[in-house]
Amino acid sequence: MNKRLGKEPYIHENCRLINTELGEYTEVGIYNYLENVFLHDYSYTGEFCIIQNTVIGKFANIAAMARIGPTDHPMDRPSLHHFTYRRVMYGLAETDDDKFFKWRAEQKLFIGHDTWIGHGAIVMPGLTVGNGAVVGAGAVVTKDVEPYTIVVGVPAKPIKQRFPAHVVQKLEEIKWWDWSYDTIRERLDDFHLPIHEFVDKYYLSSDSAAGAKW
Numbered sequence: 001m002n003k004r005l006g007k008e009p010y011i012h013e014n015c016r017l018i019n020t021e022l023g024e025y026t027e028v029g030i031y032n033y034l035e036n037v038f039l040h041d042y043s044y045t046g047e048f049c050i051i052q053n054t055v056i057g058k059f060a061n062i063a064a065m066a067r068i069g070p071t072d073h074p075m076d077r078p079s080l081h082h083f084t085y086r087r088v089m090y091g092l093a094e095t096d097d098d099k100f101f102k103w104r105a106e107q108k109l110f111i112g113h114d115t116w117i118g119h120g121a122i123v124m125p126g127l128t129v130g131n132g133a134v135v136g137a138g139a140v141v142t143k144d145v146e147p148y149t150i151v152v153g154v155p156a157k158p159i160k161q162r163f164p165a166h167v168v169q170k171l172e173e174i175k176w177w178d179w180s181y182d183t184i185r186e187r188l189d190d191f192h193l194p195i196h197e198f199v200d201k202y203y204l205s206s207d208s209a210a211g212a213k214w
Contacts, residue, residue, distance in 0.1 A: 009039075012047075025181075029064065036105055042177075046119070053105050053125060057113035058177040063137070067122045069109040074100060112147065113177040131172060132162060147172060163195055170199040 003010060009022035012030040020034045023041035028034065032045055035052045039045070043056050046064035054069040062068070073080040083090045085097035107125040111117070115129055118137035123129060130147030139156040148162040148171070163171070179187070190198055 023058070040113075053107060054109040054111060056111045057115065057131065059114045060111055061116045063117060063119040063121070065120045066117045067120075068111070068117065069107075069125045070122065071104050072107070072125065113175075131177075132168070134162070167195055167199055170203040173204070174199065174202045176202065 005025045005027060007024045009024075010027040011017070011022075012028060012032070014030060015028055015032045015034070017028070017032075017037075018035040020037040020039070022028070022039050023043070025042045026039050027044035028039070029045045029047040029049060031048045033050045034045075036054070037051050038055045040056055040058045040060070042058050043060035043062070045051065045062040046066070048065045049062060049068070050070075051062075051066070051068040052071055056062075074084060077084055083092060085100045087093035088096050104125075109123060109125050109127055109129075111123070111129045112131035112133060114132050116134045117123065117129075118135055118139065120137055121135045121139045121141065123135065123141040127141060127144050129135065129141070129145045130149065132148035133145045134150040135141055135145065135156065136150065136152030138154070139152050140154045141151060141156045143155070145151050145156070146158070148168045149158050150160045150162060151158050161168070176184075190201065193201070
């Protein structure tokens with residue numbers, strides 16, 4: 001299928017989106033469930049993803065079957081079961097436990113710009129995955145991930161930095177992900193440069209964005 005993304009989000013079949021905001025040039029894969037999600041410009045999800053209570057930066061690459069921000073059960077109660085908070089469904093009360101649902105929605109997960117969440121990965125709620133980070137396929141992320149760090153395994157652990165610290169620092173200041181569409185198109189060839197040439201060309205450039213925009 002030939003598709004072309006634009007300012008209107010591209011949403012595939014059989015998706016359910018609840019309280020979700022999608023940026024420009026975004027794509028939501030087939031059979032996705034998104035609840036309380038902000039998917040920023042140019043980011044996309046693969047097939048069969050479930051994402052809840054998450055803010056996702058620009059140019060995020062989320063592979064198929066990722067589970068991002070899975071919601072918790074109340075582990076401090078005598079029972080973990082739904083009946084303690086989905087009370088209406090079981091005919092046990094006239095109202096559900098709104099306080100618990102509010103707490104759960106507040107456990108926000110933040111995924112940075114230009115990130116890659118691998119196939120079947122799970123990223124737990126309340127964490128931060130830094131800009132440029134990579135989460136390996138099948139990993140279970142239980143701790144924050146530093147920018148431009150590759151993590152793998154169960155539980156996920158760092159195995160490599162994508163670039164040296166001084167390059168990461170320059171990339172974080174360049175903030176190319178905040179460039180306009182026309183600027184990116186104009187500089188497209190530069191994204192094929194060796195990383196050191198790229199950062200040397202644009203570090204402290206007057207065209208660099210002033211700050212990250214979520």
